[in-house]
Amino acid sequence: MEIFGVDVGGSGVKGAPVDLTDGQLAAPRMRIPTPKPATPDAVIEAIAGIVSGHGWSGPIGVTVPGVVLDGVVQTAANISEEWIGFDAATGLSERLGMPVKVLNDADAAGLAEVTYGAAKGERGVVLLLTFGTGIGSAYLHEGTLIPNTELGHLKFKDGVAEEYAAGRLVKRGDLEIEWWARRVDEVLDYLDDLFWPNLFVFGGGISKRFEDYSHLLDTRARIVPAMLRNQAGIVGAALAAARGVDHA
Ligand code: BGC
Secondary structure, three states: OEEEEEEEOOOEEEEEEEEOOOOEEOOOOEEEEOOOOOOHHHHHHHHHHHHHHOOOOOOEEEEEOOOEEOOEEOOOOOOOHHHOOOEHHHHHHHHHOOOEEEEEHHHHHHHHHHHHOOOOOOOOEEEEEEEOOOEEEEEEEOOEEEOOOOHHHOEEOOEEHHHHHOOHHHHOOOOOHHHHHHHHHHHHHHHHHHHOOOEEEEEOHHHHHHHHHHHHOOOOOEEEEOOOHHHHHHHHHHHHHHHOOOOO
């Protein structure tokens, strides 16, 4: 079965049909730069462009970088505040004339990795963390997603975890990767004390450089890079739409 997945990120809105038998993209993904400002209306138009560009008609899954309950966005740490309280699922379904499920971006990546990728078959608790503009999180237990954990917003040091250790600090040149990795190691130790995961899965742009810093991470739980890389959001969005997931 094919379902269309869309991943709304800070720099790009990306979408493609996904073949759910193997989690592969059924056609090359299309990418449109994220509109500035990224208001709901502007982002919906970008999504509509990608969906019609593929000539798609059918169910669609969409990620957003915020808490989502029943299709309604509840928080907006790194996107326009206009998203807060916006019923994204209804707004998109009406604009596109197709059924749309909306879920958090890191939760989508978690669903994809546990179904097809680095967390497949893993026992116990798995925490997937995406290191990009913020820190996204997906909490998985024996393959089941506990949505909207937002561990990047845990109080940490003088602020919150994502201010201390987001991937953007390296991308912007604020931190050398070694120093960033030392900070991440501190965050992982804290998460380990709280959740005792068997496995951490690292996603986000910086997971591509895993070999450059993995030797600096000595947390008890195993750590592996995500396997689906920048397709995880699209694939997870499609999975959520196929499963009719409402809260996640
Ligand atoms: C948001 C999360 C999101 C993460 C990664 C955080 O700032 O609060 O919802 O998953 O960034 O995009």
